[in-house]
Amino acid sequence: MGNVPFFPVQASTMAPQVDALFAFLMAITAFFSLLIALLIVVLVIRYHHKTDADRQGANNSHLVLELVWTGIPLGIVMVVFVWGADVFYRMKTVPPNALQIYVVGKQWMWKIQHPEGQREINELHVPVGQPIELTMISEDVVHDFAVPAFRMKEDVLPGRYTHQWFEATKVGEYHLFCDQYCGTLHSGMTGRVTVMEPKDFANWLAHWTRPSGVMTSSGAELFQRMACATCHLPSGAGRGPSLTGLYGKTVTLQDGRTITADDTYIRESILKPAAKIVRGISLSCHRFKTSWMSKA
Amino acid sequence: MRISTPIKTYLNVYIGLLALLAATVGAVYVNLGPWNIVITMAIACTKAFLVVTFFMHLRANARAVWIYASLGVIWISFLIGGTLADVLTR
């Protein structure tokens, strides 16, 4: 029974932070559970009806005592709240130098694509010591990309991108689970995250047999092939708005609202061009009725 | 709770309700920008107030009745408020 784990491996920068929080909460839980258990045992023994303990002068209420045992837990949970929120905030704040990797969840597999075009299924190879941002979307139902060794998880939603990031600290292979129930073979929607030394990772990338094209250049190729470029001229003089440098900017819509051109907005505009039309553009792009992107 | 209201009060309230209906429909044909929805909902609340006060006699009831009558509305605001806290800040 030597290899039965009691505690998960710490393999990311977040893992020790989550575990520290856990240790603190475990201490509190153990302390109060044992305190209550001990009190019950001691009081039951001492005041068992067969003993002749002194039972005079028992109070029915005690305001100070009530305030104390309202106040102390309140103080403790406020500490826990602030600490937990701080850790969570760090989990949600992606470092600027993070490497982008794209995840598509579908019943019942994980499809992963690296920026240089390498694709994997139910496998994720990453270099150690490098922050990685996962941009995730689902093709069907809600999934959840969870790697316990990294102490991270986030639901993968259909119709909207969600993100999470990690920085692996330990070379090795780790479980990847789908943590949100997603149908018949939910149990089988598992995979493996392989953390490698940077040079091994570079090798792995280079030895990729048939890269399907760097993501940006295949995007550019599609932009030409699907004739997007005929309307969306870089100068803005075309029938469609210029898309140059659009990502991350704020655009004004027809109804006067402003919106940030993020992943979700751009994806929506490709799939459903009429959903949010930029001010000054009269017609909508009828190019794509079907969601070709999800097939890509 | 029993309360004796003169018939005349019922009729006056009814006329008031019809007048408010006319006002709210009329407002649709005037473009006031974002104020349209404010006016429309203000009129709806006034109409509801009239019905609840004069037709349903809420004010004549015991305190417990009052509390429960308001709980429904307050709880809806929790539901909508809590959800909007997420939806509006994504």
Add this chain to the structure above:
Amino acid sequence: MSDRDLSHQFETLEQQALASSLGIWVFLATEVLFFGGLFLLYTVYRIKYPAAFMESSKLMDIKLGVINTAILLTSSLTMALAVHSAEEGEKKQATLRWLFLTMFLGIVFLGIKGIEYHHKFVEHLVPGPDFVLESINQQQAQIFFGLYFAMTGLHALHMIIGLGVLSVMGGMTWMGKFTKAYSNPIHVAGLYWHFVDVLWIFLFPLLYLIGNR
């Protein structure tokens, strides 16, 4: 105090009257929250898709909407008068007259609602595979119409239940159950009917009046 009006579990008629008032108001609070879920969805999608909601709202038949609102407000008046008549111990014919008028107005309301539903059906505005709307973003408009049918459909269901309740009240009035001392059932039925009216008071502007015409 007459014993036939007092259920065995109560001590006094006042206690019984308080119980029935509190009971119906608690029930109305649950009704408010039942519709609350729909109001939440409406609010969120109205914020998300303002243009589609305003444009879809313009496809509502405002004339029929106004007529129906007026009918329902009138039915509230007649209901109030029916309860008034029963509570004052007036002749049962007077109470019955107001009750029938209320029910008649309720049925007219449902008839007009039916006509509107029929129009929407003919115009392919019922959500589902047949939903067709070229001029507005189709999916967003479909959500509006989905909510329209869910809200007005549930409201109509409440009206139908209300008509059933009022028929029972008619029967009880006819049998002379209500006296100056005891009129709880019709009082409760009246509160329910007014509540259905109040619901419509909110549904009407939210569905018919949000787009400038």
Add this chain to the structure above:
Amino acid sequence: MTTSAQAKNYITNDYHVWSWVATRDHKRIALMYLVAITSFFFLGGLAALAMRLQLLTPHTELVQAETYNKLFTLHGVTMVFFFLIPGIPAVLGNFLLPLMLGSRDLAFPRLNLASFYVYLLGASFTLAAAVLGGVDTGWTFYTPYSSTYSNTHVITMGIGIFITGFSSILTGLNFIVTTHTMRAPGLTWFRLPLFVWALYATSLIIVLGTPVIAVTLLLLILERGFHMGIFDPALGGDPLLFQHLFWFYSHPAVYIMVLPSMGVVSELIPCFARKRIFGYNFIAFSSLAIAILGFFVWGHHMFISGQSLYAGLIFSFLSFLVAIPSAVKVFNWTATLYKGRIYLRTPMLYALGFIGLFTIGGLTGIMLACLGLDAHVHDTYFIIAHFHYIMVGGTIMAYLGGIHFWWPKISGKLYPEFWGKLSAMIVFVGFNLTFFPQFILGYLGMPRRISTYPPEFQVFNVMSTAGATILGVGYLMPFIYLIWSLRYGKDAGPNPWNATGLEWTTASPPPTENFAEVPTVSEEAYDYRSRPEIGNV
């Protein structure tokens, strides 16, 4: 006349079938609920046992993945909607509320009967869905899986739960009105037994929360039927709105399950410590505080669901607040033991077990309210362990404690004390063996709702399955000896525990009208010390 009218009780009053089917007596309705709810408890328990057997090894082929998914859905739906939520209120609450208030019945006896038949109607839809082939969405029915992708009987089961919701609403409404209007003369709010306070707070949640789940399931059914798009992102909808609506009810529903059990414990402890409960007002108001605060915290089920960070912060903060009134109760119960005269009878063993397990359940709940930690353990066995500590360790312990405590009142018979104590201890041991290893599994990262798992998780799963077997035995024992006691048990007499409370002033089993004349109350609740005539257990 062979028997005098006085000797007739609510059971012997009339033996015709119709006198049960059409009864308006709250005590008979409670008994009918007891039978129905016990059936659902064993059905849900069998599903759980099948799941635990499947999980005995990493790749057992006892059932297929599809069947496993249907099993945990069946387990969740029956246990939550048909056992835990109606459990204590509809059985013990129905039986005891009028007795504790000194009234002849609930305010609306016919509604009470209606609520039972509505429950049966909903139950038959749910069972039909299970028999026709089952549902594989989990009891949470998340969209778009439930609305678009699942090809099981979601609509039928949705209708079943929708209908059952109205049964709860009718019960809650009845309890609220009864508590407001039917208290005996002198029985002021602060003389009420704390079980009544707990039932009142529970009813408040039922009345304000249940309609929201009803409309949510209705919309799910419409969405599945017509594809309106309200919850389906492929049609422009937002699946998170379903989760918001679902948890707006289903989180407070946890308090529907646990508040009444806190009420039961607040009755048991003073009786078997022969002492007025410590901090009556704080326990009473903490019930209301839990009922109200419980509505502000639903978003903690959605920390990693794609909910905004801002909403996560708000919901986390509010979730911590709801922990406080629960902690206050635990401290007050413990303090009640101080200087008591303690009798370790079966109900007391259950009550003390409840405090211990509820404390662990509550404290692990704090871990889940904590954003940074929840991001790791959410949707793992950690959650499973946590809520089973609350619902099984908490609610079922208190339910069994309550059933044992009031069984002499309900049946007029005493159960065998030795077997009672033994079963209480077996349940406690079996429970901890089943669910404690699941905390470890959860922190290791084992996801919930899976039928196969990596081999290194096996040891803890075997422990859990072994525990479940012991737990099953522990639950079967009371079932057997309580039925046995109906025939062979000793007569209980009106007040076998020498307890305070109006329910003990009338015969056991009580007559149909409960009290020969309306009692008048002039004492505080649990006034064991200042009334020496009460005597000992």
